[in-house]
Amino acid sequence: MKHFTSVHDVGDVHELVALAAQMKAQPRAWESVGKGRSLGLFFFNSSLRTRLSTQRAALNLGMEVTVMDASGGWQLELEDGVVMDGNAAEHIREAAGVLGRYFDLLGVRMFAGLHDRQADYEEHVLRRFLELTGKPVISLESATRHPLQSLADLLTIAQHKAIALPKIVLTWAPHPRALPQAVANSFAEWVLAAGYPLTIAQPEGFELAPQFTEGATLAYDQGEALRGAHFVYVKNWSAYHKYGLTAPQHTDWMITPEKMALTANGKLMHCLPVRRNVVVHEAVLDSAASLVLEQAENRIYAAQAVLYQLLKTL
Template sequence: MSDRDLLDGTEPGPAGVRDLLARATELAAGAEPRTFRGASVGALFLNPSLRTRTSLESACAMLGVHPIVLQPGLGTWDLEFRDGVVMDGAYAEHAKEAIPVLSSFVDVLAVRSFAGLADRAADREDRVLASVRALSRVPVLNLESARWHPLQGLADQATWTRRFGDPRGKRIVLTWAPHPKALPQAVPNQVLLSAAMLGMDVVVAHPEGFDLEPDVMDRASTLASEAGGGVRVTHDPATRFDGAQVVYAKSWSGSSFYGRREEEASLREASSGWQVTGVPAGAGFMHCLPVRRNVVVSDAVLDGPSSWVQEQAAFRLWTVLAVLEAQLGGARWPSA
């Protein structure tokens, strides 16, 4: 474990997050990044990636650092993360060997591991990320886990800050959206936390049954009230965007559906009317990408002037650059 892990985005503390956002803004404006020649970042991708991987690699290049991209199952051994098992099956290597070894070869260890949506306890415990954190000797960077996506959170916060100056009190509607597949909650959880931390007025809109985990909702409420904002829920698609200054769309599978996948699928299909086909005048449309066009959101919204998705995605580079600069820079989180 390290003092510079970034797991759910709250580790740097409120002042540390503000410092990271300020540094990301400077870097986006052309400030010279620090360099760390000879250093390496190991990146373990247990799931696919485009933006996260490319922005990570590009940021590494700017820092003079080499990114090592590993994809277990695609040229690297599949990893076992459970304790005490007899390893006579498909997994050739245990994390207990792999993670300490990897972390002895690199300066930061980054990992992506989505929720499996099969074992609720494993997803709630964020088992892979927790295991990597416990076993790594170098700072850990979460590239999206079962529960969190802190680099997306920072890019979103940078976008809100650029658009609003101080985002406090601005209304963001985080809306569930249709999708052909059951998806994890990492992004909605992160949006909740990131917006709550900045004191935004957060509305979570979703069909009945698609609740996020209660502890995440509680944590967001606490963070929001500390920062002068709030969190509430609506199930009404007709009025969900009332007063919204940001509409943030994302599909997810409700916490109640573990073990009830067929029911989830039929409810999901019945909720195709939740597609975002317009946003209030002046509001921005956001999505973490990749997005299913004309399923999650219409072409008209994505290609229209209210879409902020490109700006939001472009911040992925500057925020991960600021994070890596801090993690490689040797100290604790500046303000933590």
């Protein structure tokens, strides 16, 4: 593994999940692996879980970790050939080049802008970091994927599944704002790469990009899809086809206790933050079916497994 930006960077998904489980069992057992090694984390968007869990992971491995919030004023010019007389004071060529000289490993978060689908799906910003830093790069959520979240989700599923191939349902839910497709895209591709059967339920027009969902069953009747589910992964995303469109009026897509009753004693999953009584009814979140806090905790061990693998390449 040279970088960690998607499931395609990973050799054997199940081996990486198993490594994360080992990290969880003994978080401090590898605390000298990262000694004298530095990790720089750059957030062009706000973060709670990713920021804190990746720091915890790095410290568990004995690394030095530096966090930089660039969500405020730091505007980067991304295009070549531009006369930079506007707001952007720095070009990504210099910024990424410098960061590559300051750290052994780099993490970067930049969400989709949701205005230009092609630019988002070509991962303009992440690609430049990969090209320009000369160092292993970890995606802390890019325009189209959130692989640390997906790895934590697979660890959670692995530790809660009662049968080899549980029924996993990824369902769209309403939200007042337009959100990227990254978490949903990424969850789909990791689940499918792991060989689990996946059903994706969404309203008409909210189908994810086909390259992420090949092999999944698409469903438009949420109740039907939930029947017999062992894991219900709920998430809002804005439309891929009518790019960035949202649909908060579909309030009947909220996950409720009644809907959970359709499942096979299914577990609820969500990446957080979650808007209670909009995306999921609070009675579900506060029930024993909810795995959301454990998913968040598993972010530590997902990051720790990834850092461990990348440290080996240095």
